Amino acid sequence: MKKQAVFKSNPVNQLSLANENIEHLLSLCKQKNQTAQFEVYQRYCKAMYNVALRIVKDEHFAEDVMQEGFLRAFLKLDDFKNEVTFGAWLKRIIINYSIDFYKKNSFYNHDDFETKAFKIEQKEETDDSDYSTLKVKEIHTAMNELKENYRLILNLILIEGYDYEEVCEILNISYANCRTTFSRAKESLKTKLEKK
Incomplete structure (x- = not known):
């Protein structure tokens, strides 16, 4: 059974944010707008899940790692300076967390x-x-x-x-x-x- 997503959807507000550009969504996320966070999550979750899965090699752990990575990203959003795209910045967070998770939970010898x-x-x-x-x-x-x-x-x-x-x-x-x-x-x- 798949774990429930960390973010809850509000269908009414979700529709109004579906067409927003990422910069506007990120400014809303910095204000702790959960609907904006959910929209960002929806846009990037599949790609970030695949990134995590390639590293941790387990579907359930990959989902946990991906969701934890999103939480870390939202907490560090003020550190995002638009030097790279948001997707690249988020991917780096997911990769780093995936590698840390994998090292701690496997026989991998760094x-x-x-x-x-x-x-x-x-x-x-x-x-x-x-x-x-x-x-x-x-x-x-x-x-x-x-x-x-x-x-x-x-x-x-x-x-x-x-x-x-x-x-x-x-x-x-x-x-x-x-x-x-x-x-x-x-x-x-x-x-x-x-x-x-």
Whole structure:
């Protein structure tokens, strides 16, 4: 049974806010307007749920993480300075909370990133066009079979679209480790996909 959403809808007020732009909704949210908060939640919840699910790998936990992430975002709304889009800012909160949640509630070993000395290997980039015909489900399944640090870094870079510097900041790892781990994760994924 799915957990009830944190936010309650007021159908009368909801209709009047459905066509509002996000800037106006956020100004209302800063005034603790629950109808505006619900509208923002409705607009972003599916995408943020998918972000959380890719990291925590459990539907129920992903929903909890997503809702907690929204609560944190609404509490920190004064920190949002329009330097990026609201969706990107919210996504970063969801990702950070998902990673924290996952580390605390799994056998994931964060030390894998920093305790192993990696030597960056200078390799030619492989042509990823071979994977274009593979089914998304096969790739998703193969990614979930990877070591946790590989799965996480592939999700952040390939699916969430973060660059190396952002991933280094999110995971608190060095640039060299980020590049090497990503390279090894891609090789590991490629190997798994070739076996299927």
